[in-house]
Amino acid sequence: MPDSGPLGPPLPEQRPTPPTPAPVASGLHVTPTAAHFLAGLHPPVSLPAPPPAPPAAPAERDAHDAAAAGPGAPVLPDAAPAGPDLQVMSDAATAASAVRDMPATTEAGSALRRVLRGPTGPGTASLSVAHRYQPTLPDPVPRTAPAQPAAGQAVPGLYHHPVPEPDPARVEEVSRRIKRWAEDEVQLYPEEWEGQFDGFSVGRYMVACHPDAPTVDHLMLATRLMVAENAVDDCYCEDHGGSPVGLGGRLLLAHTALDHFHTTAEYTPAWRESLTSDAPRRAYDSAMGYFVDAATPSQADRYRHDMARLHMGYLAEAAWAQTGHVPEVWEYLAMRQFNNFRPCPTITDTVGGYELPADLHARPDMQRVIALAGNATTIVNDLYSYTKELNSPGRHLNLPVVIAEREQLSERDAYLKAIDVHNELQHAFEAAAADLAEACPLPPVLRFLKGVAAWVDGNHDWHRTNTYRYTLPDFW
Secondary structure: OOOOOOOOOOOOOOOOOOOOOOOOOOOOOHHHHHHHHHHHHOOOOOOOOOOOOOOOOOOOHHHHHHHHHHHOOOOOOOOOOOOOOOOOOOHHHHHHHHHHHHOHHHHHHHHHHHHHHHHOOOOOOOHHHHHHHHOOOOOOOOOOOOOOOOOOOOOOOOOOOOOOOOOOOHHHHHHHHHHHHHHHHOOOOHHHHHHHHHHHHHHHHHHHHOOOOOOOHHHHHHHHHHHHHHHHHHHOOOOOEEEEEOOEEEEEHHHHHOOOOOOOOOHHHHHHHHHHHHHHHHHHHHHHHHHHHHHOOHHEEEEEEEEHHHHHHHHHHHHHHHOOOOOOHHHHHHHHHHHHOOHHHHHHHHHHOOOHHHHHOOOOOHHHHHHHHHHHHHHHHHHHHHHHHOOOOOOOHOOOHHHHHHHHOHHOOOOOOHHHHHHHHHHHHHHHHHHHHHHHHHHHHHHHHHHHHHHHHHHHHHHOOOOOOOOOOOOO
């Protein structure tokens, strides 16, 4: 893949400097307008013509569709991700509609700027906490022409927020680097899988999900981990040699690449040698090495914890596959709270070059926000991958399949109900994030919430536009 002009000649991959942990600031004024924080997260953007709506839908779906139709209010000056890498493609008609449908944000933006700025006046510069959570921006570079919106149809009736087209220069550079890493550093796949690797479009995926990443090096932290996670899923669980039989042992040994094995001198060399024994372990070991060098110890341990959650979800699904058990709908959703995308948005601060302190990350209301984000994005995957999984060998559990069997619904009705489940989870995520922004309007909290919301939106956009992998069922 050719090098990206605007990003300059290829440079050796550098590991970003870990952010310096900052003490939690106390005594910041809590503004009553912080509840409007999320109203400014979703800029109006140009998109392909929307697909037709379902012919007959219940009243609740109509309400959700109406919410989905409005792309949101204009971004507040301080709520927009910093840097030149996010170009908003807006038009007057969409913006006018957004203003009508969303609360006024002028006053909210002013108050939010005061919160982010901290104390002002002579002698107060050292007291400000806001500068600790601003991204380290790259030097300005010439921009490429704005990218045209990618093709792809959104699931009709799905509540989501459009995103601007990811910066094409960054997409190209991340794509080039990740392929070089996969082929040269970890020997991730045989030659015959190259088309599938390219079709995954991981460069577009990660640039869309992390618009505030200060450099390509920061984006690569997330990109390597995403590719490594998918290698484990494909090779251990799914279509490329995966099997539920013996999965626990394989996952345990792979997990030691993330959470190192500490043992006696006699047995350590054998363990270290095992980390190179297959592609998933090589990928985990390398990707985690880059991440640990760039993250704080707290951020690295947070990621290990979330990956343990993910692996536990894999094991539950594998156990059901071995016994032929179709779970109740609530049981399936419980499994999906663990077997989901949670490890990806939870590292948004590391990729952004700052840290959400551990005590703020551990707050129950923050944990609810992160869990709801992971749950909603995972149902997005169920909906977009539904046709792909039906056409794959074996039986794949996903939400529409479980609803159809457990609630005795047709395939179409089960799929439409799964859309409703997603929409309720997405609304709950946004409400929980707004409540947290009001209850704790500290700069790292606000920025982290923005990052998680951006990841949720970018994840949907990647599913919508990845027509190599996904096609929608013919239910409309």
